[in-house]
Amino acid sequence: MRAPRVALAAIALAAATLAGCGGGMRISLFTTEWVDDGGKSIEAVRQRLAKARPAIGADVVVGVGSGVDKVIGEPLAGGAKWTFAHALDARPLVTGSIVVGTGGGELFALDATTGKRLWARPTGGLKVHGAGDDGEVTVVTMSSGTGLGSTLLAVARDGKVLQQLETERVLGTPAVLGGFVGPRPVA
Numbered sequence: 001m002r003a004p005r006v007a008l009a010a011i012a013l014a015a016a017t018l019a020g021c022g023g024g025m026r027i028s029l030f031t032t033e034w035v036d037d038g039g040k041s042i043e044a045v046r047q048r049l050a051k052a053r054p055a056i057g058a059d060v061v062v063g064v065g066s067g068v069d070k071v072i073g074e075p076l077a078g079g080a081k082w083t084f085a086h087a088l089d090a091r092p093l094v095t096g097s098i099v100v101g102t103g104g105g106e107l108f109a110l111d112a113t114t115g116k117r118l119w120a121r122p123t124g125g126l127k128v129h130g131a132g133d134d135g136e137v138t139v140v141t142m143s144s145g146t147g148l149g150s151t152l153l154a155v156a157r158d159g160k161v162l163q164q165l166e167t168e169r170v171l172g173t174p175a176v177l178g179g180f181v182g183p184r185p186v187a
Contacts, residue, residue, distance in 0.1 A: 049178050056135075058097045058112035064088060071101060075113050082115030089127070096133030100140060109138055109155070119159030126151060130173025132181070137162060139181050141171040154181060 059076045068088045074081040087103035098118065099110040107128065108120040126142035129150065133139070142151045150171040154163040163181075175182040 045180065049180065051178070056097065058094065060094065060112045062092055062094055062099055062112070064091065068103075071099065071110065071115070073099065073110075073112060073115050079113060084110055084115045084117065093128070093131045095131045095138070096135060098133050098138060100128065100131040100138065102128050107140060107142075107153075118157060119155060121153070121155065121159070121161070129171060132174040132176040134176040134178065137176055137179050137181075139174040139176045141174055143170075152181070 060073050061076060062071060062073045064070065065072045065083070069085060071084040071086065071088070071092050072081070073083075086101065086106075086108065088101060089103045090101075092099050092101035094112055097112050099112050099115075101108055101110070102123055105123055105125070106120050107123045109118040110116065111118055123142070126144070129141040129143065131138060131140045137154055137156060139152065139154045142153065144150055144166060149166065149168040152163070152165045152167070152171060152174065153161065156162055
């Protein structure tokens with residue numbers, strides 16, 4: 001199985017948002033170094049998105065119990081109630097068929113119907129702004145270490161980081177479809 005690729009759906013529009021990419025790289029919106037491919041690149045994106053289907057969301061209720069160290073979930077269509085013991089810094093987010101949470105210096109994802117931990121990554125103290133999921137890739141936007149921007153993190157189901165971008169803009173909840181990400185600036 002080929003690993004999903006994460007790309008920004010409209011790089012020309014996202015270039016202004018992502019002007020502060022990591023590694024000192026700068027994207028110039030009006031660069032003269034690009035080559036016109038006659039629309040082939042955007043047609044490839046259109047074809048890939050035409051085949052993509054939004055992830056089916058989990059029909060589950062999620063809460064926090066035992067102070068702030070346990071996530072509790074219960075499928076609304078029947079199924080076993082589950083619990084996941086973990087320190088929590090904020091209310092967990094349900095996106096698609098997963099639950100994203102932070103606590104104890106860790107960002108983690110759970111299967112929303114079973115509570116099984118899918119992956120975990122260190123947060124470095126960053127706070128989550130939003131999360132999106134398309135069934136294969138989970139994208140999380142977090143505050144930056146400086147407080148002046150955001151970090152966008154794309155993670156595969158197996159926990160492999162597919163992409164990490166830093167920007168000077170504050171990003172909100174990302175939309176994810178077919179491995180393409182569309183972060184929404186909030187400021």
